[in-house]
Every structure is written in C-alpha cells, then in structure tokens.
Amino acid sequence: MHVMVLGAGITGVTTAWYLRQAGYDVSIVDRQDAAAQETSFANGGxxxxxxxxxxxxxxxxxxxxxxxxxxxxxxxxxxxxxxxxxxxxxxxxxxxLPWRARRNTAAIAALALHSQRQLQLVRREAGIETxxxxxxxxxxxxxxxxxxxxxxxxxxxxxxxxxxxxxxxxxxxxxxxxxxxxxxxxxxxxxxxxxxxxSGDAMQFTQALAAVLRQKGVTFHLGTTIKRLCSSNGLIEGVEVSDREGRTGTLTANAYVLCLGSYSPLLVRPLGERLPIxxxxxxxxxxxxxxxxxxxxxxxxxxxxxxxxxxxxxxxxxxxxxxxxxxxxxxxxxxxxxxxxxxxxxxxxxxxxxxxxxxxxxxxxTPSNLPIIGKSRLLNLWYNTGHGTLGWTLACGSAQVLSALMGSHQQPVPAFPVLAPR
Ligand SMILES: Cc1cc2nc3c(=O)[nH]c(=O)nc-3n(C[C@H](O)[C@H](O)[C@H](O)COP(=O)(O)OP(=O)(O)OC[C@H]3O[C@@H](n4cnc5c(N)ncnc54)[C@H](O)[C@@H]3O)c2cc1C
The missing domain is CATH 3.30.9.10 (D-Amino Acid Oxidase, subunit A, domain 2)
Known part of the structure; x- marks a missing residue:
C-alpha cells in the first residue's frame, strides 16, 4: 500500500518515518527544495x-x-x-474556560510524554542522535x-x-x-x-531523518506545489501539483496524510472539510x-x-x-x-x-493547541496537523499515533483525544 505524506516539515517527515517502519510504501511532497523550510525551520528548539x-x-x-x-x-x-x-x-x-483549559492541558501533557519517549526511540533507531x-x-x-x-x-x-x-x-x-x-x-x-x-534543532532533526528515509526507499517530491486534492465518491483520487517551471501533473497513492501545517485548512476546504487551524x-x-x-x-x-x-x-x-x-x-x-x-x-x-x-x-x-490527528470524512485522507506552539515537542508521538490509527483503526495508547472530524 502506498501512502503519500503531504508536507515535509517536522510533522510530515516523522509521519513518513512511522509509516515506513510499519511497512508502507511512502512518498512525501513539499513545495520547498528541502525538508523543514517553513515553520519547522528555526523554532525555539x-x-x-x-x-x-x-x-x-x-x-x-x-x-x-x-x-x-x-x-x-x-x-x-x-x-x-x-x-x-x-x-x-x-x-x-x-x-x-477553566474546565476546557484543564482538559486540554492534561491531553497535551499525555501526548507530550508519549512523544518524548518516541523521540528517544526514533533518534536511536535512525542513528541521528548527534x-x-x-x-x-x-x-x-x-x-x-x-x-x-x-x-x-x-x-x-x-x-x-x-x-x-x-x-x-x-x-x-x-x-x-x-x-x-x-x-x-x-x-x-x-x-x-x-x-x-x-532541546535541539528541529530543522536539523527533520533533515537528518529525511536523509535516512531516502535510504529506506521513501520518495521525495520536492519543489512540488500541491494545487488541489482531487476527490470523487468520497475518495482522494490524486493530488494536482506543479513544479518550479510551472509544469503540472497528478500524483497518486492509495492513502494520503495531510501535514501541511498552517496551510492544511486551505487545501481541504474545497472538499467540505473545515479544520480549525x-x-x-x-x-x-x-x-x-x-x-x-x-x-x-x-x-x-x-x-x-x-x-x-x-x-x-x-x-x-x-x-x-x-x-x-x-x-x-x-x-x-x-x-x-x-x-x-x-x-x-x-x-x-x-x-x-x-x-x-x-x-x-x-x-x-488550533484554538485548544491540541493537534488534529486521525481520519477525515474522506475514506483515504488522514490528518496529522495543527500542532501550534508545540510541533517539535509533539511530532514523534503524533506521528506514531497516526500510524497506529491507520494500521488498526483503533484508539492508540496512551489515551488522549484524537480530534479528527469523524
Ligand atoms: C517562533 C516559533 C517558536 C517555536 N518554538 C517551538 C518550540 O520551542 N518547541 C516546539 O515544540 N514547537 C515550537 N514551535 C512550533 C513548531 O515549530 C510548529 O508547530 C511545527 O514546526 C509545525 O510543523 P509542521 O510540519 O506541522 O508545519 P511546517 O513545518 O510548516 O510544514 C508544513 C510543510 O508543508 C509544506 N506546504 C505547505 N503548503 C504546501 C503546498 N500547497 N504544496 C506543497 N507543500 C506545501 C511547507 O513547505 C512545509 O514544509 C515554534 C514555532 C514558532 C513559529
């Protein structure tokens, strides 16, 4: 099964890592010429x-x-x-509201603790500790x-x-x-x-992990802007893209994961999906x-x-x-x-x-600062996006959770709200 990850920031690249480790064929698309050139480029570390x-x-x-x-x-x-x-x-x-803030704090803490354990595993397995x-x-x-x-x-x-x-x-x-x-x-x-x-440099981490993913057979379509997600009968059928020279084409896969950071809502809005980002x-x-x-x-x-x-x-x-x-x-x-x-x-x-x-x-x-992880209303479109102030902190855990959800369609452990629209 071929999964296409849309976006090569910290979220997209860690998502590609877990999906590759789970045995999927993985490709990744980004408009920039290298991974982590937008919000993941120079965050607080x-x-x-x-x-x-x-x-x-x-x-x-x-x-x-x-x-x-x-x-x-x-x-x-x-x-x-x-x-x-x-x-x-x-x-x-x-x-x-106080009770919403308490609930969100507990959920983010659970995901952050999980994510830190996953970060330790990823850096060891990928050999990128240094x-x-x-x-x-x-x-x-x-x-x-x-x-x-x-x-x-x-x-x-x-x-x-x-x-x-x-x-x-x-x-x-x-x-x-x-x-x-x-x-x-x-x-x-x-x-x-x-x-x-x-602490650490999120851009360097993302690029080091991307280099390992290339060795593991993940295809990177860089310098490739996603113009539109094409859907029919409740399925994404392909991604309409253009390259730096303005040449257009369509990339296809069996399933798609949206990791476009702040731009995520813009691409799914024409499909009737509303992401609060x-x-x-x-x-x-x-x-x-x-x-x-x-x-x-x-x-x-x-x-x-x-x-x-x-x-x-x-x-x-x-x-x-x-x-x-x-x-x-x-x-x-x-x-x-x-x-x-x-x-x-x-x-x-x-x-x-x-x-x-x-x-x-x-x-x-997102208003709550909780990321949106899970399935969209379309059968083969998944979300891992909306990480707000904590994208580096939550990246590895969110990616592991998304991959677990795609594999088993079950709520992962540890339990925290998976905020997909459906
Ligand atoms: C000043 C600042 C400080 C921060 N400090 C911290 C911190 O200390 N710790 C922490 O945990 N978090 C921090 N964050 C938050 C963290 O940086 C973000 O949550 C995280 O980088 C988001 O990653 P992402 O992969 O979701 O988005 P991005 O890194 O933006 O990745 C999205 C990717 O999608 C691509 N893309 C978008 N639209 C298209 C399109 N149409 N076609 C093709 N490609 C497209 C972009 O090129 C980009 O590579 C900070 C953020 C800022 C701004």
Missing part, C-alpha cells in the same frame, strides 16, 4: 513536555486586553475582515515577578500529577542549574525546573555564541515575557511572540526587537546582535 498549558487559558483574555496596541506585546491580535479569523478567535475564547545539536539538560522556566512566581508551586504540583517531573527553585538554585543567569539574577523571582525536558506568527533570532560564559546550556523559558532560549551547539536561538495576522510570513523588525532586548537584558554579551538572523514562522494553531 524546546522539547517542552513541561509546558502543556495552552495559550487558551482563563488569564489570556485579560492579558490580550492589557497588551492591546503595544507593538512589542507577546501576543498581538490584528483584526481582519476575515470570517476565519473571527471564528477561530471565538473558539479560542471558548477554550479559555545530528541535531540535541541537549538533555532540562528546561528552566524563569519568573521575573513575585506575582508570576507565586503560581509556580501550584503549577509544579499540577505537572507532577500529570506525570511531568518539575520542581520550583529559588533564585540561587536557578543560578546553580544555569550559571549564565548570574549576571542579571537580581531581576529573577524564582524558577521551575523540568529536568527531563530536552489559524496561522499564528512567531519570531526567532539565531546567532553564534559570542561569550560562552554568558550563553546558557540549559534551555530557558521566560514565563513573564513568553520568550524561550535554547543552546544549539555553538549557536543561541531565542524565540517568542505571537501575532494573529493571517497568512503573512513577512518579517517585521519591530516584532523581532523584544527578542534582541531580552537577550541583551538577561544574557548580556552572550551573542553579538550584529551576527543574528531574524526569522518568522506561522504556527499552525
């Missing part, structure tokens, strides 16, 4: 099992109001004359105000109940875990340390480490400013900000400014800002 709380939680509506109109705010809503944007925003508000600047030194969440830190103990208890190792730390303990914080530690109220979390833009900067004594080795999350920082070999990656502004991948230097300010304030001298590369990507966000 965190395997953040300790951050299952979705953006949609009871505090967020008030924060959005507080940040309204601020160009450097962590979350920015740019209203558009778009029914899709407003529908998504209303669903997001619904997911902010190919993506991986670190297994945990994630240290930082709180820069007493008000924020006041909730850290409750949060640690909730994480522990969900099976995630995490403990609160004093300022001194934070510095012992990550000495690079010493320079500006007087601003720090405290931390929460998740020792089992990891909206692009939420985020930024990162990546720069060579200038002074190793000021560059952290432990991955950091600034909980007060919603910024993450990961050491990737001899580089530092700082990422954050969220903006609802449609399919607009353009880089706005003003939105990147808070990342430069952050590194200057918290890790002075760690990088030379003149050497930094600013990047923006569109997170494929």
């Amino acid at each position: 965190q395997i953040s099992v300790s951050h299952p709380e979705p953006w949609a939680n009871p505090a967020t509506p008030f924060l959005v109001l507080r940040w309204l109109g601020r160009e450097d705010s962590p979350l920015r809503f740019r209203p558009r004359a778009s029914i899709r944007q407003w529908r998504w925003a209303m669903s997001f508000l619904h997911e902010c 190919q993506y600047d991986a670190r297994q030194q945990g994630i240290l969440h930082l709180f820069f105000s007493n008000a924020d830190f006041a909730h850290a103990q409750t949060r640690a208890s909730i994480l522990n109940e969900l099976g995630v190792a995490a403990r609160t730390c004093t300022r001194e303990e934070c510095i012992a875990i990550e000495p690079a914080l010493a320079a500006r530690a007087h601003h720090l109220a405290g931390g929460l340390y998740a020792p089992n979390d990891e 909206y692009p939420v833009k985020g930024y990162s900067i990546t720069a060579p480490v200038a002074d190793p004594t000021h560059a952290p080795e432990v991955s950091l999350t600034d909980e007060s400013r919603r910024i993450v920082c990961s050491r990737l070999g001899e580089r530092l990656r700082i990422a954050g900000t969220a903006e609802l502004n449609g399919y607009n991948p353009a880089i706005d230097p003003a939105r990147g400014r808070p990342l430069f300010d952050w590194v200057e304030q918290c890790l002075p001298g760690a990088i030379d800002p003149g050497q930094a590369t600013l990047w923006a990507g569109l997170r494929p966000a």
Whole structure:
C-alpha cells in the first residue's frame, strides 16, 4: 500500500518515518527544495513536555486586553475582515474556560510524554542522535515577578500529577542549574525546573531523518506545489501539483496524510472539510555564541515575557511572540526587537546582535493547541496537523499515533483525544 505524506516539515517527515517502519510504501511532497523550510525551520528548539498549558487559558483574555496596541506585546491580535479569523478567535475564547483549559492541558501533557519517549526511540533507531545539536539538560522556566512566581508551586504540583517531573527553585538554585543567569539574577523571582525536558534543532532533526528515509526507499517530491486534492465518491483520487517551471501533473497513492501545517485548512476546504487551524506568527533570532560564559546550556523559558532560549551547539536561538495576522510570513523588525532586548537584558554579551538572523514562522494553531490527528470524512485522507506552539515537542508521538490509527483503526495508547472530524 502506498501512502503519500503531504508536507515535509517536522510533522510530515516523522509521519513518513512511522509509516515506513510499519511497512508502507511512502512518498512525501513539499513545495520547498528541502525538508523543514517553513515553520519547522528555526523554532525555539524546546522539547517542552513541561509546558502543556495552552495559550487558551482563563488569564489570556485579560492579558490580550492589557497588551492591546503595544507593538512589542507577546501576543498581538490584528483584526481582519476575515470570517476565519473571527471564528477561530471565538473558539479560542471558548477554550479559555477553566474546565476546557484543564482538559486540554492534561491531553497535551499525555501526548507530550508519549512523544518524548518516541523521540528517544526514533533518534536511536535512525542513528541521528548527534545530528541535531540535541541537549538533555532540562528546561528552566524563569519568573521575573513575585506575582508570576507565586503560581509556580501550584503549577509544579499540577505537572507532577500529570506525570511531568518539575520542581520550583529559588533564585540561587536557578543560578546553580544555569550559571549564565548570574549576571542579571537580581531581576529573577524564582524558577521551575523540568529536568527531563530536552532541546535541539528541529530543522536539523527533520533533515537528518529525511536523509535516512531516502535510504529506506521513501520518495521525495520536492519543489512540488500541491494545487488541489482531487476527490470523487468520497475518495482522494490524486493530488494536482506543479513544479518550479510551472509544469503540472497528478500524483497518486492509495492513502494520503495531510501535514501541511498552517496551510492544511486551505487545501481541504474545497472538499467540505473545515479544520480549525489559524496561522499564528512567531519570531526567532539565531546567532553564534559570542561569550560562552554568558550563553546558557540549559534551555530557558521566560514565563513573564513568553520568550524561550535554547543552546544549539555553538549557536543561541531565542524565540517568542505571537501575532494573529493571517497568512503573512513577512518579517517585521519591530516584532523581532523584544527578542534582541531580552537577550541583551538577561544574557548580556552572550551573542553579538550584529551576527543574528531574524526569522518568522506561522504556527499552525488550533484554538485548544491540541493537534488534529486521525481520519477525515474522506475514506483515504488522514490528518496529522495543527500542532501550534508545540510541533517539535509533539511530532514523534503524533506521528506514531497516526500510524497506529491507520494500521488498526483503533484508539492508540496512551489515551488522549484524537480530534479528527469523524
Ligand atoms: C517562533 C516559533 C517558536 C517555536 N518554538 C517551538 C518550540 O520551542 N518547541 C516546539 O515544540 N514547537 C515550537 N514551535 C512550533 C513548531 O515549530 C510548529 O508547530 C511545527 O514546526 C509545525 O510543523 P509542521 O510540519 O506541522 O508545519 P511546517 O513545518 O510548516 O510544514 C508544513 C510543510 O508543508 C509544506 N506546504 C505547505 N503548503 C504546501 C503546498 N500547497 N504544496 C506543497 N507543500 C506545501 C511547507 O513547505 C512545509 O514544509 C515554534 C514555532 C514558532 C513559529
């Protein structure tokens, strides 16, 4: 049986891995000339099992109001004359209800724990442990105000109940875990340390895994844009594509898995399928480490400013900000400014800002931050998409679950909601 994976980001390539391991003939289609060139290109690098709380939680509506109109705010809503944007925003508000947020947090934690175990298996089986600047030194969440830190103990208890190792730390303990914080530690109220979390370069991981998949006989159709999914009698019959020269054609398989990130809803809409995914833009900067004594080795999350920082070999990656502004991948230097300010304030001298590369990507966000994994209403079309803020964290587990569902048509273990429309 031939399965065609649509999209070669972190989600598509890990999906192809599990399907190939399960014995399918696999091909993969992407408009870019290499894997992981869009949202999976330069994300925050965190395997953040300790951050299952979705953006949609009871505090967020008030924060959005507080940040309204601020160009450097962590979350920015740019209203558009778009029914899709407003529908998504209303669903997001619904997911902010306390019981919805609790349910979503538990489901994401279960998938994240499963995914981390799967990541460990994949990298060993594929032999790519050393190919993506991986670190297994945990994630240290930082709180820069007493008000924020006041909730850290409750949060640690909730994480522990969900099976995630995490403990609160004093300022001194934070510095012992990550000495690079010493320079500006007087601003720090405290931390929460998740020792089992990891970090690594998602783009390098995806490309290393893609190289192994090629050796295993997976066909890559790169530089190939998907124009349309052709359906008849409840089945996908083929994928209409065009190449860089504008030549068109149709690719066929027995089954198809949609992993097109933020663009997933656009391709299935003409088939009557509505996926609640909206692009939420985020930024990162990546720069060579200038002074190793000021560059952290432990991955950091600034909980007060919603910024993450990961050491990737001899580089530092700082990422954050969220903006609802449609399919607009353009880089706005003003939105990147808070990342430069952050590194200057918290890790002075760690990088030379003149050497930094600013990047923006569109997170494929669902209102709940739960991905959409499972079968569509069409008999041979499957979904593994909508991973929002946690696509790197959830990739291997989601792909394993999708492959298990395709093989057995049963709910996989561990149990968490599989959100396919039917
Ligand atoms: C600033 C930022 C920081 C982040 N930090 C983290 C983090 O620290 N940890 C974490 O877990 N997650 C993080 N994320 C989220 C994570 O990066 C995403 O969830 C993940 O990359 C999504 O992967 P994907 O494969 O679904 O989408 P993509 O990587 O976008 O892949 C989709 C693929 O589909 C292809 N495609 C789309 N349309 C077509 C078409 N018509 N024809 C052919 N090909 C097409 C694209 O070329 C692309 O390769 C972050 C995201 C951002 C933006």
